[in-house]
Amino acid sequence: MQQIARSVALAFNNLPRPHRVMLGSLTVLTLAVAVWRPYVYHPESAPIVKVIELEKSEVRSLLPEASEPIDQAPQEDEAIPQDELDDKIGNESGVHEYVVSTGDTLSSVLNQYGIDMGDITQLAASDKELRNLKIGQQLSWTLTDDGDLQRLTWEMSRRETRTYDRTANGFKMSSELQQGDWVNSSLKGTVGSGFIASAKEAGLTSAEVSSVVKAMQLQMDFRKMKKGDKFAVLMSREMLDGKAEQSQLLGVRLSLDGKDYYAFRAEDGKFYDRSGTGLAKGFLRFPTSRQFRVSSNFNPRRLNPVTGRVAPHRGVDFAMPQGTPVLAVGDGEVVVAKRSGAAGYYVAIRHGRTYTTRYMHLRKLLVKPGQKVKRGDRVALSGNTGRSTGPHLHYEVWINQQAVNPLTAKLPRTEGLSGKDRTDYLAQVKEVMPQLRFD
Template sequence: MLQVVRTIALMYNNFSRPQKLTIGALLFLTWSMLVWQAAIYKPDADSALTSLTAVNNTAESDNSEPMDQATPDDEIPKDELDETAVPNEYVVSSGDTLGSILTQFGIDSSDVYLLANKNSALANLKIGQQLNWTLDDDGALQSLTWVVSRRETRTYQRSETSFVESIDTLKGEWKNSVVTGTLDGSFVSSARAAGLSNSEIHAVTKALQWQLDFRKLRKGDRFSVLLSREELNGKNEQSQLVGVRMQSSGKDYYAIRSTDGKFYDREGSGLAKGFLRYPTPKQYKISSPFNPRRLHPITGRVAPHKGVDFAMPIGSPVLAVGDGEVVVAKFSGAAGNYVAIRHGRQYSTRYMHLNKLLVKPGQKVKRGDRIALSGNTGRSTGPHLHYELWVNELAVNPLTATLPRSEGLMGKERAEYLALVKDVMPQLHL
């Protein structure tokens, strides 16, 4: 800085007398104007509020919506089948790791590290194994249950500094049993009357969720369920669905479990309907990411952001990411124009701040169908689409979640599966 001052002084001394007078006059006029402006300017409350609002609007526009925007959770209609759903449940698929599974559901990576650090066995998850977990009110991981096999279950319970493992090995006798029934009322009530538990009913609806709508089954429709049940001291301790057959309006629907834990039809074709990763024809800038633990910058409170915001011009097409049924299509307060779609029994998607709705409740849609035009309605600070993906009634990160795929079995896996089908099919009698 001193060197700069010396350089300027040297240059000034080299100027002629007229140049020095001109520069001095300009500096004096500039200084006089600044003093005059300071003397006549009197800020008032309105101008201060306007200035603060402008700053806040700039900060909010970076995220495209307020930090504490509520998701209209109560807008998704519930039915009797939802009572059998199991929250926080996941079946391990190809390529999954403990970290990739839990973080997509918004569980903090520090909790995942704490869990895996001293429990190295969790690095050996196998395809088809099941995980269940519980969270506290702040979304922190409290426990994890790992169903290693039909006989072994490992539970990890949070302590002050780590997660403590306990292993439960059951020594009951596993037997296959077939449960048959005829609908006389709802499927849930008929299945309970036939002897299925809530968890077994949930397994059936999940296996057949892509083939039929259980709410539209009719009186007289029939079902046959093949279960592997463990009996200990005369009681059923746990069970696993092997295969199911549903006969509705004279048509048979089958789902049979493969060794990978997934269900396929009699030919080994996948039953799930594939999803798009993005609800738009092209990718747009993400203005606010998924963050279930996001903190409000003013209050410091946890203000979860349960979806992803895409900065999109008003009127841009919004697409259904998968086949499903529209369950909400209306204006909904802070969410603005809002569409919710149910995909099978496990999945639902939500689209908010829309400019124009192109679908109605009860309408069936296919993957890639236009359902709306993006907008800036509701509590929104700029044109954008707020998109959410829910699995088992829990919001997940749409950009990293494992999406349903419709691929079938091939090669050796298909041959082994078809041999299993030949054994299972005769047992699914009606």
């Protein structure tokens, strides 16, 4: 046996080196195959099972919806700071208003606020004339606690207002005709302790003060009006039995630090300056330089898949890499810039008195509260802070303190009158201007 082993070793050593390497490798591989014993599964043997219990919050974190809080109302410290103008000229609680403009339909107006298409269809069925909204008409509505449409009011003209109330079988329409006389009233005054108090002393109602602020909100900051500043307002009021039933702002002039600001109402219900240029400045549709994929849509009726309760998603989530520059969509003032619970690093910008935008889950803030920003300015870098399971930007748009769909909302745009509309408007301005004197 030893002679055989020596003969094999001698023969192996006499082989060229490449052959020795190849033969050694084959030998090792053969031995490995010989000793390998694969595991054979026997179904009759008891398997080893490990049960892992997940909390409800952990279950939610595995769902696609978990990119944004789905069972948590906005925290109080995430609310937009209020001021004197909000406290004293706010609309009736729960009432939302909208002035019809070019291209609007009943569906496009209500759907951007998240009102169910079923309600809109039933509403249109109750009055076919609702399919023919006209520029300048005003819609206002209230919602139930569940977010369903409760009542809609349509001011068709100065004379007629139609109201639609929810019933068990849809919506019931009622009509009210006003028979009063419309009279123009010129009111003027000087600011004392504040604009609101001074305007009311001059004879304006809370609703009329609100209409003045809304008309001028994108031109100037009413909080900067101080003692000695002047104002003049022309209201058209419907008088019935000696009382004003309703009113409409026709023109306003404000003098701040010796500089005059004007706004005049046109036939389309919007306000323009003395030359017919629109007062609203255009907004960007998206808060980034390019459009990113929408990972979660606006849904005021979103259900929590675990609890089954309504947990509204009041904005849109854009999936984007961390560090993406976040832009202000319009001119405004930063009212919030801080870290805030589930929202993470969070910025809120107020654009006049009507519009507010909010940006959440940011990585870095580039602005401070009270800072003025222009459309397109960088306000933050996107991130993954707060209650978030992946890098994204949560973006919200609020109109009159009501969340709307940022992708479909009718946002301000720079515009002006032209042609016959401008000619008629300038003739109207010429008639109204003398009624806005301070003396």
